[in-house]
Amino acid sequence: MALAAAGFGGLVAAGALRHDVGWGTTGPGAGYFPLRIGMLLVAVALLLALRQLSAGAAGRFAEPGVLYRVGSMLLPTALFGAAIAPLGAYVPMVIYLLWMARGQARASWPVALLMAFGTPAAFFLLFEAWLTVPLAKGPLEEALGIY
Amino acid sequence: MTRAASPCALSAFAASRRALLLGGGALLARPALAQAWQPQRPVEFVVAAAPGGGTDQFARIVQSIIQKLNLVRTPVIVTNKGGGAGTEAFVYGRGAAGDPHKVVFGTNNVWLMPLVTRVGYGLSDLRPVASMAADEFILWTHAEAAFRTARDLIEAARERNGAFRMGGSQARDTDHILTKQIERATGVTFTYVPFRSGGEVAVQLAGAHVDANTNNPAENVGQWRAGRVRPLCVFSRERLSLTEKVHDGVGWSDIPTAAEAGIGPEEFRMPRTVWLPARTTDAQATFWTQLLARVRETAEWKAWLEGGSQSDLWQTGTELAEFIRQDEATNRDHFREYGWLVEQG
Amino acid sequence: MEGLPALLHGFEVALTAYHVGLMVVGVLIGILVGVLPGLGAPNGVALLMPLTFFMPPVSAIILLSSMYWGALLGGSTTSILFNIPGEPSSVATTFDGHPMARQGRAAEALSLAFLSSGFGALVGVVTITMVADDIATFALRFSPAEYFAVYLLAFCAFIGMGGTDALKTAVSLLIGLSLATIGMDTVSGEMRLTFGQDELVRGISFLVAVIGLFGIGELLATADETEKVEGITARVRLAAVLATLAQMPRYTVALVRSAAIGIWMGLTPGGPTAASFMSYGVARRFSRNAGNFGRGEPEGVVSPETSDHAAGVSALLPMLALGVPGSATAAVMLGGLMIWGLQPGPTLFQDRPDFVWGLIASMYVANLVAVVLVLSTVPIFASVMRVPFGLLAPLIMTICLTGAWMVSNNGFDVLLAIGFGVLGYLMKKLDYPIAPLVLAMVLGDKAEDAFRQSMLMSQGDLLVFWSNPLVGTITTVALLLLAWPPLSRMLRGGAPAVRRTAQ
Numbered sequence: 001m002a003l004a005a006a007g008f009g010g011l012v013a014a015g016a017l018r019h020d021v022g023w024g025t026t027g028p029g030a031g032y033f034p035l036r037i038g039m040l041l042v043a044v045a046l047l048l049a050l051r052q053l054s055a056g057a058a059g060r061f062a063e064p065g066v067l068y069r070v071g072s073m074l075l076p077t078a079l080f081g082a083a084i085a086p087l088g089a090y091v092p093m094v095i096y097l098l099w100m101a102r103g104q105a106r107a108s109w110p111v112a113l114l115m116a117f118g119t120p121a122a123f124f125l126l127f128e129a130w131l132t133v134p135l136a137k138g139p140l141e142e143a144l145g146i147y
Numbered sequence: 148m149t150r151a152a153s154p155c156a157l158s159a160f161a162a163s164r165r166a167l168l169l170g171g172g173a174l175l176a177r178p179a180l181a182q183a184w185q186p187q188r189p190v191e192f193v194v195a196a197a198p199g200g201g202t203d204q205f206a207r208i209v210q211s212i213i214q215k216l217n218l219v220r221t222p223v224i225v226t227n228k229g230g231g232a233g234t235e236a237f238v239y240g241r242g243a244a245g246d247p248h249k250v251v252f253g254t255n256n257v258w259l260m261p262l263v264t265r266v267g268y269g270l271s272d273l274r275p276v277a278s279m280a281a282d283e284f285i286l287w288t289h290a291e292a293a294f295r296t297a298r299d300l301i302e303a304a305r306e307r308n309g310a311f312r313m314g315g316s317q318a319r320d321t322d323h324i325l326t327k328q329i330e331r332a333t334g335v336t337f338t339y340v341p342f343r344s345g346g347e348v349a350v351q352l353a354g355a356h357v358d359a360n361t362n363n364p365a366e367n368v369g370q371w372r373a374g375r376v377r378p379l380c381v382f383s384r385e386r387l388s389l390t391e392k393v394h395d396g397v398g399w400s401d402i403p404t405a406a407e408a409g410i411g412p413e414e415f416r417m418p419r420t421v422w423l424p425a426r427t428t429d430a431q432a433t434f435w436t437q438l439l440a441r442v443r444e445t446a447e448w449k450a451w452l453e454g455g456s457q458s459d460l461w462q463t464g465t466e467l468a469e470f471i472r473q474d475e476a477t478n479r480d481h482f483r484e485y486g487w488l489v490e491q492g
Numbered sequence: 493m494e495g496l497p498a499l500l501h502g503f504e505v506a507l508t509a510y511h512v513g514l515m516v517v518g519v520l521i522g523i524l525v526g527v528l529p530g531l532g533a534p535n536g537v538a539l540l541m542p543l544t545f546f547m548p549p550v551s552a553i554i555l556l557s558s559m560y561w562g563a564l565l566g567g568s569t570t571s572i573l574f575n576i577p578g579e580p581s582s583v584a585t586t587f588d589g590h591p592m593a594r595q596g597r598a599a600e601a602l603s604l605a606f607l608s609s610g611f612g613a614l615v616g617v618v619t620i621t622m623v624a625d626d627i628a629t630f631a632l633r634f635s636p637a638e639y640f641a642v643y644l645l646a647f648c649a650f651i652g653m654g655g656t657d658a659l660k661t662a663v664s665l666l667i668g669l670s671l672a673t674i675g676m677d678t679v680s681g682e683m684r685l686t687f688g689q690d691e692l693v694r695g696i697s698f699l700v701a702v703i704g705l706f707g708i709g710e711l712l713a714t715a716d717e718t719e720k721v722e723g724i725t726a727r728v729r730l731a732a733v734l735a736t737l738a739q740m741p742r743y744t745v746a747l748v749r750s751a752a753i754g755i756w757m758g759l760t761p762g763g764p765t766a767a768s769f770m771s772y773g774v775a776r777r778f779s780r781n782a783g784n785f786g787r788g789e790p791e792g793v794v795s796p797e798t799s800d801h802a803a804g805v806s807a808l809l810p811m812l813a814l815g816v817p818g819s820a821t822a823a824v825m826l827g828g829l830m831i832w833g834l835q836p837g838p839t840l841f842q843d844r845p846d847f848v849w850g851l852i853a854s855m856y857v858a859n860l861v862a863v864v865l866v867l868s869t870v871p872i873f874a875s876v877m878r879v880p881f882g883l884l885a886p887l888i889m890t891i892c893l894t895g896a897w898m899v900s901n902n903g904f905d906v907l908l909a910i911g912f913g914v915l916g917y918l919m920k921k922l923d924y925p926i927a928p929l930v931l932a933m934v935l936g937d938k939a940e941d942a943f944r945q946s947m948l949m950s951q952g953d954l955l956v957f958w959s960n961p962l963v964g965t966i967t968t969v970a971l972l973l974l975a976w977p978p979l980s981r982m983l984r985g986g987a988p989a990v991r992r993t994a995q
Contacts, residue, residue, distance in 0.1 A: 085903025105882025230694020267690030318681030356635035369837020
């Protein structure tokens with residue numbers, strides 16, 4: 001974590017170098033603060049990493065069981081998130097909810113189906129029909145002509 | 148969560164429906180626009196600004212008139228994409244190439260932004276449909292300032308040798324460009340202080356934290372009415388037409404033009420423009436042009452123009468394209484001079 | 493007190509059956525949009541705007557402002573129950589509100605939040621009633637130097653009071669500051685840290701980050717702890733609400749202090765979000781239960797909520813008087829004002845006293861209505877907590893991702909939210925504080941702009957931050973607060989005296 005933060009700090013500092021990083025007669029340039037922030041972040045994060053090293057690596061980050069549980073939630077969610085832009089919100093939503101309810105939580109079929117189809121329906125009524133806030137649309141919506 | 152919330156949603160839905168129907172009773176029957184092309188899907192008006200400002204109002208007023216007169220059969224939704232000084236909306240327009248259901252609302256920033264900063268679109272990614280209005284620019288100062296005329300202001304600025312503070316909204320945007328043009332025309336230098344919005348600049352001037360600004364009429368009129376700021380000249384060839392007196396017996400039509408006041412540039416205005424994505428057909432562009440022409444005839448539209456002291460500026464087709472080409476070329480030369488020009492690539 | 497007859501006239505306007513009805517509708521819609529992350533008060537205002545064209549302006553503003561109060565309250569609901577701040581200003585409420593909910597004290601936390609909101613709003617309105625005529629003059633004294641000083645004050649009050657690992661706090665803060673600089677720079681007009689990516693041009697939306705860090709991060713962290721989260725059984729009855737009401741006097745000090753902070757931040761350009769953070773920071777430092785903060789301390793709910801609402805209420809009038817919106821919501825309302833044919837500005841108070849005082853009077857009534865309505869929803873919302881985690885989690889996740897999409901209709905934001913979710917989870921797991929990151933994102937770029945504007949205006953002279961009594965005092969207090977922990981060690985025993993000045 002500390003090393004990742006240091007890397008991010010380096011990136012920020014590098015990005016800042018594209019701009020005026022000096023302190024001109026009329027105050028700091030566009031890159032002044034980002035450069036300092038980035039360098040400071042590198043320094044603090046490295047310090048933190050050193051401290052952790054000297055304290056001795058205090059145990060593993062997580063048990064394999066924990067990683068599995070977190071992963072089994074994160075992975076489908078990430079896939080769902082990635083699918084929204086190309087496929088629209090509704091189709092991935094149904095698949096995701098069905099998978100999570102049936103495959104992960106072991107809910108009964110009626111509950112899982114109700115959740116998987118009820119939620120998008122509720123979303124459609126609430127957001128699109130009433131609040132006129134558009135959700136993402138994909139090929140299916142286009143084919144059905146509701147978009 | 149949605150389940151718990153739905154009872155109130157439904158009751159409020161019913162309430163809003165009722166109110167809409169009440170208002171709808173007075174509406175005209177749907178007039179048939181005889182056209183080769185009509186929108187087939189929900190239309191999205193993409194605003195190149197955050198909610199609340201002039202560009203946002205521009206899109207929303209057009210939307211409300213369209214809905215009131217039922218000029219489009221499908222729903223019209225307004226979305227704001229104001230990131231990167233509006234470039235977010237134009238990049239979105241580039242992504243929607245060929246889709247006539249995405250209408251982009253902007254200003255001259257469509258062709259000026261690519262000159263001064265690296266953006267993800269080019270002018271060829273959008274197709275100009277119409278320019279519907281022009282926002283005027285006025286040189287203002289605060290009530291306690293010693294100078295009474297624009298010439299006095301320029302002389303005062305000359306004496307202060309660069310320390311004269313000119314407030315404006317955003318860097319390298321219209322206010323900044325106008326400030327540079329005044330510098331070019333008069334040979335003085337200002338310290339330009341960029342703020343986030345015209346409203347903020349108005350307050351900074353009223354509080355005498357900056358010495359002058361070049362706000363649009365609507366942005367400063369509140370403070371003028373209160374007597375905290377004064378107009379010195381309007382950057383237009385003719386005086387403003389509104390005769391209403393705003394403060395102390397002085398009104399819009401009493402503001403001298405820049406030429407009368409003896410400073411330059413003679414004219415500086417910001418057109419309010421409407422665009423379609425590239426690769427849309429002529430028939431599609433014609434539909435929107437004719438629709439906007441009808442919007443322009445309505446009393447609501449005229450009232451909005453007058454309320455913001457904006458001028459009517461109707462340009463379409465090749466006339467508009469030619470105007471954009473020339474304006475872009477002029478500004479390109481100026482920006483090169485200021486060292487603002489950015490190569491895209 | 494020339495305001496009193498005007499206020500009474502205002503009540504005549506506000507207390508008609510039609511207007512009270514509008515308040516109820518507005519508050520209900522507000523609660524709804526406030527509860528849904530990504531959808532906030534600005535959407536609610538934009539939604540209701542077309543309806544207002546058929547109304548007199550005073551009815552229109554009553555409807556819209558009631559919606560705003562409802563949204564502020566709805567935002568707190570999700571903060572407490574799901575650790576998802578529905579509105580930016582309710583981020584600080586999650587710090588102790590959510591731990592309380594997980595201990596089975598959801599009803600207590602919600603009731604506390606709503607009652608203290610009501611108190612904050614009330615104090616805010618009373619103050620506004622007294623100073624209405626002078627607001628515009630006061631607000632005009634704020635130049636960028638004063639803005640910077642106010643942001644600095646909020647920063648220092650929150651950071652200087654912190655108790656966690658200094659290095660980790662610094663990392664979190666610096667990441668937040670870096671994220672805040674992404675996108676277009678106001679002062680130079682340059683695109684910063686976008687690395688040529690179009691998606692980054694608009695900057696990183698604060699809302700997207702919050703949805704990820706808090707909402708998604710919390711779900712991942714809960715999955716990590718698993719078994720024991722078989723639903724939080726919250727037995728909720730109206731009696732619990734009443735019991736909480738009876739406890740309120742216990743928090744008098746926190747309430748008064750937070751209301752004062754809220755009003756100050758509302759009248760100055762700080763705004764509700766900064767106010768709630770600052771109030772939380774100050775409460776953590778000066779509370780007798782300081783050690784319990786972050787673990788479900790009621791005072792940690794009372795303080796940010798009171799300030800949030802006090803600031804929200806007192807920020808509305810400067811907006812009308814100056815025409816400068818302090819938030820996206822205010823910006824849409826301001827646009828509406830012009831469409832209704834009103835010109836915001838100092839003269840609005842003289843030109844349209846019926847409008848201004850009708851609005852002020854409606855704030856008394858509408859906030860009362862809002863608190864009553866939202867309290868009656870507590871049992872409904874708290875019962876959501878009984879749904880098993882395995883089913884609730886994907887539902888909340890869906891709402892989070894949809895919310896992230898709605899922030900600007902963009903797929904990149906959804907991925908960004910998931911990324912922030914992982915970051916939030918890791919930070920929680922490794923004991924990095926998240927709050928400094930969030931605060932830095934809220935205030936970082938505004939503070940930088942204000943600083944550089946001040947430098948432009950003073951020709952690069954740093955003494956501008958001490959150039960008049962107003963800015964000098966704020967800057968000095970800010971720096972004192974930052975240096976407070978070491979100072980207090982030196983001056984042990986002198987704390988009570990200083991506490992009074994810090995308020």
